[in-house]
Amino acid sequence: MDLLLKEEHHQVRETARKFADEVVAPRAREMDEKEEFPTDIVRQMGELGFLGLPYPEKYGGAGLDMLAYAIAVEEIARACGSTAITLAAHVSLGCGPVYEAGTEEQKLKFLVPMARGEAIGAFGLTEPNAGSDAAGTQTRAEHRDGHWRVNGSKIYITNGSVAKYITFTARTDASKGTKGISAFIMDTSTPGFRVGKREKKMG
Numbered sequence: 001m002d003l004l005l006k007e008e009h010h011q012v013r014e015t016a017r018k019f020a021d022e023v024v025a026p027r028a029r030e031m032d033e034k035e036e037f038p039t040d041i042v043r044q045m046g047e048l049g050f051l052g053l054p055y056p057e058k059y060g061g062a063g064l065d066m067l068a069y070a071i072a073v074e075e076i077a078r079a080c081g082s083t084a085i086t087l088a089a090h091v092s093l094g095c096g097p098v099y100e101a102g103t104e105e106q107k108l109k110f111l112v113p114m115a116r117g118e119a120i121g122a123f124g125l126t127e128p129n130a131g132s133d134a135a136g137t138q139t140r141a142e143h144r145d146g147h148w149r150v151n152g153s154k155i156y157i158t159n160g161s162v163a164k165y166i167t168f169t170a171r172t173d174a175s176k177g178t179k180g181i182s183a184f185i186m187d188t189s190t191p192g193f194r195v196g197k198r199e200k201k202m203g
Helices: 007-034 039-047 066-079 081-101 104-116 174-180
Strands: 121-124 140-144 147-151 165-171 181-187
Touching (some): 007 039, 007 081, 039 081, 140 165, 174 181
């Protein structure tokens, strides 16, 4: 008898396992070989509620807990590690910062569509010359005429090329060291944003 899992956890596991076996696994090898982003599979995960599993229903989520989310990722990963990372990056890195630190207005504007699976999220930290060292962030943001102007590059951002919303780090005050680094949320339709070359890597 499993004393840790509730009925809702078993339901998530059964649903995720069936989806992984019937939908993800048959295409996993082909997706890796062709370096394809599984748009249709991600859409189906959204329809199943996976893209917002641990977030409250008021923000478009399923209202479940982190254990349910971990179970879903684990089951998807059995079939395809890349698809599982796509799911995890969206839920934890795309939605997470907005839920944990966003204003109510930001949650309604950005988190709701991401948790519903209507928009993909990503987190932009890693940079060409700084790696994933947040303290070494070189991207800069300058406040001008009531708006923020951002200049910089990010690299190896999971979901970055397909995301609708990206939370990213930028240096706003170099004199304050790490305390001069802020996080921003950006719609990728913003003028000036562009996706660079595709890197040759597995998954």
